[in-house]
Amino acid sequence: xxxxxxxxxxxxxxxxxxxxxxxxxxxNKKVVMVNSTRDGGGVAEILHRLVPLINELGINCRWxxxxxxKDFFSITKKIHNALQGEKIxxxxxxxxxxxxxxxxxxxxxxxxxxxxVIHDPQPLPLIDFYKxxxxxxxxxxxxxxSGPDLRLWKFLKNYLEEYxxxxxxxxxxxxxxxxxxxxxxxxxxPLSDKNKVLDKDEIKAVSKMYNIKKxxxxxxxxxxxxxxxxxxxxxxxxxxxxxEINCQLILAGGTASDDPEGEAVLEEVRKEAExxxxxxxxLLKPKSDIEINALQRIADVVLQKSLxxxxxxxxxxxMWKGKPVIGGxxxxxxxxxxxxxxxFLVNSIEGAAYRxxxxxxxxxxxxxIGEQAKKFVSENFLITRHLRDYLSLFYILENPxxxxxxxxxxxxxxxx
Ligand code: UDP
Numbered sequence: 001x002x003x004x005x006x007x008x009x010x011x012x013x014x015x016x017x018x019x020x021x022x023x024x025x026x027x028n029k030k031v032v033m034v035n036s037t038r039d040g041g042g043v044a045e046i047l048h049r050l051v052p053l054i055n056e057l058g059i060n061c062r063w064x065x066x067x068x069x070k071d072f073f074s075i076t077k078k079i080h081n082a083l084q085g086e087k088i089x090x091x092x093x094x095x096x097x098x099x100x101x102x103x104x105x106x107x108x109x110x111x112x113x114x115x116x117v118i119h120d121p122q123p124l125p126l127i128d129f130y131k132x133x134x135x136x137x138x139x140x141x142x143x144x145x146s147g148p149d150l151r152l153w154k155f156l157k158n159y160l161e162e163y164x165x166x167x168x169x170x171x172x173x174x175x176x177x178x179x180x181x182x183x184x185x186x187x188x189x190p191l192s193d194k195n196k197v198l199d200k201d202e203i204k205a206v207s208k209m210y211n212i213k214k215x216x217x218x219x220x221x222x223x224x225x226x227x228x229x230x231x232x233x234x235x236x237x238x239x240x241x242x243x244e245i246n247c248q249l250i251l252a253g254g255t256a257s258d259d260p261e262g263e264a265v266l267e268e269v270r271k272e273a274e275x276x277x278x279x280x281x282x283l284l285k286p287k288s289d290i291e292i293n294a295l296q297r298i299a300d301v302v303l304q305k306s307l308x309x310x311x312x313x314x315x316x317x318x319m320w321k322g323k324p325v326i327g328g329x330x331x332x333x334x335x336x337x338x339x340x341x342x343x344f345l346v347n348s349i350e351g352a353a354y355r356x357x358x359x360x361x362x363x364x365x366x367x368x369i370g371e372q373a374k375k376f377v378s379e380n381f382l383i384t385r386h387l388r389d390y391l392s393l394f395y396i397l398e399n400p401x402x403x404x405x406x407x408x409x410x411x412x413x414x415x416x
Contacts, residue, residue, distance in 0.1 A: 002191035004056055004384075010190055011384050019384065021407035022391040023057035029394060030113040031061040036076065036122035038065050039286040040256025041224060042186060042313040043119050043142050046386070049189040053387050059394070062113070066105045066123045072097060073258050076122045079156075082149040083121060084228060084308040090152065102126050111135070115394055118163075122258060127162045136397040139166040142186070144228075144308040144331035145173035165397060169311045169332045182393055185335065186311045187386035188320060188377070193289035195320055198297060206294035210250075210282055217247040217360050220299035222292055222317075225253050225265035228308045230328065233349050235272050235279060237305065240353035242278070245360055252295055254284040296321050301359050301366070305352050309333050316381045319343065319373035324366045326355045336381070342373040 008016050033051060035043050047063050054061040068076075075094045082088040106129035116137045118124060127137050139160055145168065153175075160166065160177065167182045168174050174181045188195055207214065219238060223229035231251055238249040251269060255262035266283065273279040284291060296302060302318035304327040311332030318325045319336065327333035329345035337343035344355040359366045395405055 001052060002189070004053060006191055007382075007384050010378065010382065015384065015388075018407065019388055019391065020057065022388060022395070022405065023054075023059060025405065025407065026391060026394040026398070027058040029059050029115065029398070031059055031115045031117065031394065032111050032113040033061065033063045033117045033119065034066065034109070034111070034123045034126065035063075035119035036066050036068070036073075037256050037258040038063075040254060040259065042311065044256075045188075045194075045313055046186055046383075047119075049192060049383055050386065050390065053383065054390065057387075057391070059391075060113075062110075064109050064111065066102070066109070066126075068101045068105070068122075070260055072101045073122075074260050077259055077261055079121050079152065080143060081228075082152045083156075084144050085147045085149065087149055088152070090155075095155065099125050099128070103129050106130065115397055121156060124156060124159050128159060136164045137162070138393070138397065139163045140184075141166060141168050141173065141310075143310040145175065145310075146308075146331060165393075167393070170335050173310075173331075182389075184386065184389045184393070185332070185381060186313060186316075187381050187383045188313060188316045189383040190320060190378075194293050195317060196293070198290070198293055202290065203294045203297055206291050207298060209291070210280060210295075212248070212250065212280060212298065214298065216278075217245065217300040218250060218298055219247060219301050219303060219356060220250045220252065220295055220318075221303040221305065222252045222295065222314045223304070223306075224256055224259060225262045225269060226259065227261075227265055228306055229253075230305045230307050231265065231269045232272050233307075233352070234303055234305050235269070236349045237303070237352035237356065238279070240350065241356045241360070244357060247300075247360065248278040248280065250280045250282060250295060250299070252280075252282040252284055252292065254286060254288065292317070293321075296323060299323055301326065301356055303352065303356070304328065304333060305346070306330055306333060312336065315343075316377055319370075320377045322367075322370035322374045324359050324369040325373065326352055326359070336376070337373075338376075341369070342376045343369060 051061050051063045078088050102125040116135050119140045165180045167184050221234050296318045302323045302325045304312050304315045306328040309331040315336050325343040327337045329347050337345050346352045
């Protein structure tokens with residue numbers, strides 16, 4: 001696994017030094033990150049890399065995962081969907097299970113730390129069972145909160161108001177809250193198996209494994225099988241494109257242990273594809289990082305046709321590989337794709353089909369957009385920037401009111 005020094009070639013010595021200086025200010029502090037799954041989805045993806053790097057810098061950072069049964073995850077998936085705007089009614093019993101599972105976890109988890117970072121809504125109520133706390137508690141929201149169901153939001157806000165701060169991925173998700181809110185964009189690790197450079201043989205092996213021939217252009221979407229990722233819309237857009245251009249579609253994704261809807265959505269996708277030999281539906285196992293990396297490199301155009309999206313790491317991953325990406329004009333995708341510069345944003349199946357055709361017919365433009373996309377990611381969405389934001393946040397939480405951090409070498413503007 002890469003250590004901080006390994007990123008020197010990508011971000012330069014000075015930036016590495018600044019991260020080290022910033023970390024010194026929080027040295028020996030204890031931080032604990034809490035989420036609901038160790039595998040599957042963007043949060044786990046980030047924590048797998050961020051936690052070791054924070055530790056390497058002399059801050060004691062642990063990662064705890066709440067344990068729960070299927071009933072709880074069905075409820076929290078509904079909470080996730082409602083926060084992303086679906087109108088869902090919750091029974092008193094469901095909300096009680098949500099609370100009770102958190103109460104049980106509060107008894108079993110070790111959250112002894114100076115700073116507790118709770119990711120997403122599943123473990124949000126934990127705070128209620130730590131009344132006599134000395135740690136700073138932060139809620140890190142990764143989902144698209146642009147238009148939550150207001151009844152549910154009002155309920156969850158009671159928990160959230162107990163926190164010392166919250167973090168959102170983009171400004172549009174911020175809310176009226178009595179504590180400070182910080183903006184931190186997610187990131188990818190350029191040196192992880194998912195994003196590192198692969199050699200030709202490695203890519204070929206993955207093509208062979210999934211029986212993908214590069215005899216016609218490849219359109220790809222990598223996503224959990226989730227309705228908000230609109231896999232059905234992707235198939236429909238592909239069918240419109242194929243009327244004019246002979247091409248193939250890969251829909252690759254797995255399930256996450258905290259997402260019980262995956263199987264049902266996968267079935268819907270298979271039904272829609274009707275056994276079409278040009279639609280490859282790949283059910284990926286957990287930890288298929290090299291496979292995803294290769295598929296993103298094989299693709300000519302990458303889609304992320306989400307209808308709601310907190311950020312969309314799959315967008316960042318493909319951009320980093322120099323691919324032209326077409327994304328739904330929603331949530332965090334809008335901070336990554338800028339029309340004609342770093343990719344394209346679309347609002348419909350027809351719009352997606354139009355942009356796929358546009359890019360497949362213009363290889364030089366596709367190449368240029370891909371190069372600009374890669375540069376944009378390298379300047380904004382790499383794990384080293386994310387690390388720096390977290391280190392700034394740790395310092396600010398412990399030193400409220402400061403918005404300039406003196407590291408002894410440089411000053412760093414705190415907050416975002
Ligand atoms: N991913 C994966 N296997 C899958 C599907 C997705 O490893 O079968 C990864 C994907 O490469 C990305 C993350 O999971 O790193 C998904 O993050 P994103 O922000 O795109 O969506 P989320 O699943 O968090 O809604």
